Amino acid sequence: MQHRLLTIGRLLTIGRLLTIGRRAPKRGPARRRSALLVAVLTLWAPLQARADAPGLRLVVVDPGHGGANEGAPARFDPGRFEKHHTLAIAERLAAHLRAAGVSVVMTREEDRELSLKARIGLANRLAADVFVSVHLNATERAGPVGHETFFLAVSATDEAARRLVAFENAEPTAVAHAAGAGLPEADAVQDILLDLTRQRAHGDAGRLAALIQDRMTAASPFPNRGVRQAPFFVLMGAAMPAVVCEIGFINHPREGRFVVSPEGQIAIARALADGVLDFGRLVLAPRQVHEVSHVPTP
Numbered sequence: 001m002q003h004r005l006l007t008i009g010r011l012l013t014i015g016r017l018l019t020i021g022r023r024a025p026k027r028g029p030a031r032r033r034s035a036l037l038v039a040v041l042t043l044w045a046p047l048q049a050r051a052d053a054p055g056l057r058l059v060v061v062d063p064g065h066g067g068a069n070e071g072a073p074a075r076f077d078p079g080r081f082e083k084h085h086t087l088a089i090a091e092r093l094a095a096h097l098r099a100a101g102v103s104v105v106m107t108r109e110e111d112r113e114l115s116l117k118a119r120i121g122l123a124n125r126l127a128a129d130v131f132v133s134v135h136l137n138a139t140e141r142a143g144p145v146g147h148e149t150f151f152l153a154v155s156a157t158d159e160a161a162r163r164l165v166a167f168e169n170a171e172p173t174a175v176a177h178a179a180g181a182g183l184p185e186a187d188a189v190q191d192i193l194l195d196l197t198r199q200r201a202h203g204d205a206g207r208l209a210a211l212i213q214d215r216m217t218a219a220s221p222f223p224n225r226g227v228r229q230a231p232f233f234v235l236m237g238a239a240m241p242a243v244v245c246e247i248g249f250i251n252h253p254r255e256g257r258f259v260v261s262p263e264g265q266i267a268i269a270r271a272l273a274d275g276v277l278d279f280g281r282l283v284l285a286p287r288q289v290h291e292v293s294h295v296p297t298p
């Protein structure tokens, strides 16, 4: 909504500048043309940047784990953990999205502990269009390989997803209780509206997961494990499409090297960004055009 108003505001400003140009005959046509050129160039730059990322205003990127919550150990980067690599990939992802004209807020920008509730709470408070949580997978015994994208479900689709979600949902109790989810205390009507928002967001999350998974499959030399569903705490209460990307197994003999390498992380971050941008263009942008066309004219 804010983004639409911003765009309308910009167009009104262009209109006003054009009017000023017309109402200033003393300036002469050359002067008017240059004033117009400056106005168009000034206003065109942000419009053009946004043209790369239709439908998207703000994305919240969540690097999994942090602080004492280290995640899985990086088998091929001794002494470092999942938390270090999720941050590195998230930073690259954020840079790609920003370059396409999207505002990005990261849930953490350094190695610090943050509750799962606080992460999605931040996205809700900011009314983000999309929430992407970045993780690396691991198993007790190395073997499984590939990337998968999750969205929320009440129960896990299978035993592997159940084990994964138990690992990802684990966090120190003190941290879990320290932060609120940021959802407003709502009356009954607001509750219903929020439920409808979440229902639509949940349906969209499936599309978002599929588009990210497509891009990951094109970018990763490892198997596509598909779109799956599980009860991730970090996705609960999301008022926007929200996904957990398990971008590869950090303890697999080959994939474990790929996901901690700069080349691997560059390819993965690009794929995640492209999936999010696809979602904005294919799902959100057409809906916004439709909604704008139904605004009554005065």
Ligand SMILES: [Zn+2]
Pocket (backbone or CB within 6 Å): 064, 065, 071, 072, 082, 135, 136, 168
């Ligand atoms: Zn994780």
